[in-house]
Amino acid sequence: MSFFKKIFSTEKKETLDKGLEKSKSSFFGKLSKAVAGKSKVDDEVLDNLEEVLVSSDVGVNTTLKIIERIEDRVAKDKYLGTEELNLILREEIAGLLSETNTGEETEFSIPQNKKPYVIMVVGVNGVGKTTTIGKLAYQFKKKGLKVVLGAADTFRAAAIDQLQVWADRVEVPIVKQSMGSDPASVAFDTLKSATTQDADVVIIDTAGRLHNKVNLMNELTKVKRVMQKVVEDAPHDVLLVLDGSTGQNAFEQAKQFTAATEVSSLAVTKLDGTAKGGVVIGISDQFKIPVKYIGVGEGIEDLQVFNKFEFVDSFFK
Numbered sequence: 001m002s003f004f005k006k007i008f009s010t011e012k013k014e015t016l017d018k019g020l021e022k023s024k025s026s027f028f029g030k031l032s033k034a035v036a037g038k039s040k041v042d043d044e045v046l047d048n049l050e051e052v053l054v055s056s057d058v059g060v061n062t063t064l065k066i067i068e069r070i071e072d073r074v075a076k077d078k079y080l081g082t083e084e085l086n087l088i089l090r091e092e093i094a095g096l097l098s099e100t101n102t103g104e105e106t107e108f109s110i111p112q113n114k115k116p117y118v119i120m121v122v123g124v125n126g127v128g129k130t131t132t133i134g135k136l137a138y139q140f141k142k143k144g145l146k147v148v149l150g151a152a153d154t155f156r157a158a159a160i161d162q163l164q165v166w167a168d169r170v171e172v173p174i175v176k177q178s179m180g181s182d183p184a185s186v187a188f189d190t191l192k193s194a195t196t197q198d199a200d201v202v203i204i205d206t207a208g209r210l211h212n213k214v215n216l217m218n219e220l221t222k223v224k225r226v227m228q229k230v231v232e233d234a235p236h237d238v239l240l241v242l243d244g245s246t247g248q249n250a251f252e253q254a255k256q257f258t259a260a261t262e263v264s265s266l267a268v269t270k271l272d273g274t275a276k277g278g279v280v281i282g283i284s285d286q287f288k289i290p291v292k293y294i295g296v297g298e299g300i301e302d303l304q305v306f307n308k309f310e311f312v313d314s315f316f317k
């Protein structure tokens with residue numbers, strides 16, 4: 001049994017273990033083939049390992065970094081056994097995640113000195129923004145925080161309705177206008193309302209249907225600027241939601257959004273039921289933006305605060 005079980009809630013860990021099952025079995029299946037019949041880590045094993053990592057959606061750059069680190073270890077210890085490879089990979093991956101994620105977070109929380117604390121949620125259609133907002137609102141409310149949602153994805157009526165469904169489910173207020181209205185105006189109204197209600201957290205849903213970078217940049221810049229008329233330093237967090245099951249596509253989206261706006265944290269969704277969980281490692285390393293939350297199911301409880309120790313432990317257990 002791993003010692004992490006003692007630190008973290010067993011229930012949370014079980015959900016994570018289950019969510020990462022497919023990624024794990026695919027990764028270790030490939031890894032055992034990569035080292036089959038080999039007792040020491042040599043060039044051939046390293047070549048195979050490189051292939052395993054790339055095909056597990058860790059991403060080319062991050063894979064090269066990991067391989068380089070293992071090469072350094074091989075150079076020091078010429079008889080590095082393949083049975084030690086698991087442990088070494090685990091250490092190197094935890095090390096990579098440390099560079100961006102402090103990794104100590106285990107609880108849903110917000111800084112105490114910002115009120116209301118404004119989270120702007122961005123990302124393309126279908127990645128799980130609205131669902132993540134609903135789950136987050138639920139967690140914050142459970143902590144006794146007063147939450148207000150803003151329906152600034154005004155492109156589709158369904159988008160507003162979906163957020164409304166979550167607001168009803170979690171029983172938190174929502175600010176919305178009709179479909180097609182100005183997202184910045186909705187964001188403004190939401191912050192006004194939140195201030196009047198003395199709310200602790202505001203979560204703003206946005207549209208991801210902006211295909212070109214200039215449009216996207218203009219739109220998000222405008223939403224931010226208008227929010228700042230109400231709360232000077234808003235948004236405090238720009239949370240980019242990425243669909244983990246899309247693998248390399250998630251990298252591409254991260255590239256586009258980080259070019260269009262200042263993204264301060266990431267949520268990687270749909271890690272359940274995919275074999276592409278390695279994407280979390282690559283994205284966290286490549287973009288130097290902390291992964292704050294991970295989605296491991298469609299249910300209201302299926303959002304977790306990302307913790308690198310738990311993640312690596314679940315993956316390598």
Ligand SMILES: Nc1nc2c(ncn2[C@@H]2O[C@H](COP(=O)(O)OP(=O)(O)O)[C@@H](O)[C@H]2O)c(=O)[nH]1
Nearest residue numbers: 125126127128129130131269270295296297298
């Ligand atoms: N399996 C799974 N499905 C998810 C997760 N997060 C979101 N979804 C589903 O993804 C779909 C799109 O989500 P939605 O929140 O509407 O995406 P949006 O367009 O970005 O707002 C919905 O069917 C959600 O139930 C997750 O962590 N796991």
Ligand SMILES: [Mg+2]
Nearest residue numbers: 129130153159
């Ligand atoms: Mg939505």
